[in-house]
Amino acid sequence: MPSTNNFVRQCAENQYPYIIQQGDTLFIIAYRLDTTVSSILRTNRGLDPYNLQVGQSICIPACPPNHNAYIIQTGDTLWRIAQTHGVTIKSILEANPSVEPDYLRVGQRICIPNCEVCLN
CATH class of the missing domain: 3.10.350.10 (LysM domain)
Incomplete structure (x- = not known):
């Protein structure tokens, strides 16, 4: 059938x-x-x-409310991503509990919080 x-x-x-x-x-x-x-x-x-x-x-x-999807690129680090998006590394890790900070994979999708915890 x-x-x-x-x-x-x-x-x-x-x-x-x-x-x-x-x-x-x-x-x-x-x-x-x-x-x-x-x-x-x-x-x-x-x-x-x-x-x-x-x-x-x-x-x-894809991502929780008030978050945007981001695809890991070659050379990305959590520090660089946090700086680019104006958020903290901690807020990225809280939004992505399965992410291994030292083992980002090119093509991996992570969620970036909307600038709730801005670095300004």
């Missing part, structure tokens, strides 16, 4: 769709996409984490 889940879900602003792949678990997805299982579950009310279907579309939270 063909799956009815093979469509890309319309996700809210500050979210993006993800298609479940063979072998995916919410833990694996959360780790790979730098989010948490609880955030994925909050974003996808009614999602059964024990019954994910290959081809199923779910929404991944």
